[in-house]
Every structure is written in structure tokens, then in C-alpha cells.
Amino acid sequence: MARSGDGRDRTATRFHGRVEGAAPHCAAPGCTAAGEFRAPPEGGAASGDAPRAWRWLCLEHVRAFNAKYNYFAGMSPDEIEAEQRPYAGWERETRAFAANGSPGPRWADFTDPLDAIGARFGQRAATERKDGRPLSGDDRRAMKVLGLAPDADRQALRRRYTELVRRYHPDRNGGDRSHEHKLREVIAAYDRLKAAPAFA
Known part of the structure; x- marks a missing residue:
């Protein structure tokens, strides 16, 4: 186990998003390592108003999950193009400022x-x-x-x-x-x- 000069475990702070002791075992089948990294459920988004049920994975399995994650999965070609345009969102019309009808001061x-x-x-x-x-x-x-x-x-x-x-x-x-x-x-x-x- 790698330790810093003051005796603390360096791996505890080394990876962003790590929650030590979050789950006793990784959610991947057959894995006995501790589940310390959060990942979305395999079924996608939660249904209705229920909060999302997260899975807890070990470092190895969360890396595998991230490697195959595809933001554009399930989108049509037009939706993918709309998401990738650099000016996406700028074509929406903005609300006009209200005018009170009286001229401003000179x-x-x-x-x-x-x-x-x-x-x-x-x-x-x-x-x-x-x-x-x-x-x-x-x-x-x-x-x-x-x-x-x-x-x-x-x-x-x-x-x-x-x-x-x-x-x-x-x-x-x-x-x-x-x-x-x-x-x-x-x-x-x-x-x-x-x-x-x-x-x-």
C-alpha cells in the first residue's frame, strides 16, 4: 500500500470521486473488492420521480465502465449533430427587455x-x-x-x-x-x- 510521508494512505485521496467504505463489495458479479466509486445503474435513468439508484464499483470495474460509456448512445444522427454544434443553444431567441415608454435621461x-x-x-x-x-x-x-x-x-x-x-x-x-x-x-x-x- 502506498503511503505519504505522514503515514496516510495515498490511494484514499488519489482518485477523484472515491468514497472509502461506501459499499463492502463491488457491484460487478464475482468481484470481492470494496465498492468505492459511484456509477449509474445498468438499466439507465430511474423511472418516475424516484431518486437514481447508484451502483458502487471498485476502481478496476469503474474504469471499465468509463471506457465503454457513450454519451450519444440511443441518439439519432440529427440529435448527435445538434449536441455537437459549437453554437448549440445560441439560436434561441432571447427575451426582449421591457421598455417603460418614457425616454431616458440625457x-x-x-x-x-x-x-x-x-x-x-x-x-x-x-x-x-x-x-x-x-x-x-x-x-x-x-x-x-x-x-x-x-x-x-x-x-x-x-x-x-x-x-x-x-x-x-x-x-x-x-x-x-x-x-x-x-x-x-x-x-x-x-x-x-x-x-x-x-x-x-
């Missing part, structure tokens, strides 16, 4: 291609605005910084910007510069939104 309305793709396939929040103008993910983040509702117009944008600049500017807070980071966020958000299609 690519020019987006700076980020992923926002445009998301909007095209209904993953956007453009429906949050009553005017139907698109809001990209960056636009929504900027509106959150300013604390604006999705339906805000340009006038509300200016009003909110002015209010926040007054709140965070050091000149309005006795020289306190602790809000400078917030002020920079507000200015960046305003600069983004005033150029966004939703506020054009």
Missing part, C-alpha cells in the same frame, strides 16, 4: 457616468423633484450639506447658502475659526448645485 445632464447609468435604469432619485429634473448622487449629497429638500429651486438655494455662510463665517462669529471646515463644505456644495441641471 447623458449631458450628468458629470459622473455611473449616475447616468443608474438614472437610465430607474435607480435614481430624479422622481423626487416635481419638475422631473435629474439629481445625481453628488447633487443629492450637496443638497444634504445645505439641508435642502429635493424640490428646492434656485431661489431657495441662494437663500440657504446666504444663511449658512453667515452662520459659519469667522467674521460673523467674533473671529472664531472652528467652523471653517463646515463653511468650505457649504461653499463647495453651493458651487456644485448652482451649475447642476436641476437648478439651471
